[in-house]
């Protein structure tokens with residue numbers, strides 16, 4: 001099992017959630033986060049002064065999936081999340097040691 005942690009544009013969340021659900025990825029967790037990538041935020045100018053907003057609001061989407069489903073989920077997130085402009089986001093994939101479904105006590109893949 002792997003955990004997919006995707007930092008995405010917040011306005012893309014609805015469409016990504018819908019497409020993931022259509023493909024069978026129902027369970028997920030979202031967070032409102034602030035972050036920065038390579039551009040270190042954005043420079044803004046107001047009258048004569050320039051200042052920098054170095055942490056921009058983004059949405060983090062986490063879902064745990066079976067190893068064989070990782071590429072499918074990543075493809076959905078990339079297809080919908082990509083605008084081609086800077087700030088489209090980033091995806092991290094982490095190994096998951098165990099999953100326990102609290103209500104039933106099931107463990108492993110079947111518990112996802």
Ligand SMILES: Nc1ncnc2c1ncn2[C@@H]1O[C@H](COP(=O)(O)OP(=O)(O)OP(=O)(O)O)[C@@H](O)[C@H]1O
Nearest residue numbers: 007034035036037038039058085086087088089090
């Ligand atoms: N190395 C990183 N570690 C943790 N979070 C990151 C990292 N890079 C980006 N992020 C998160 O992803 C968000 C979006 O990053 P972003 O898409 O701007 O990455 P980038 O590498 O600058 O790519 P681009 O050049 O397309 O903007 C950031 O606001 C931050 O929350």
Ligand SMILES: [Mg+2]
Nearest residue numbers: 037038039087
């Ligand atoms: Mg960036």
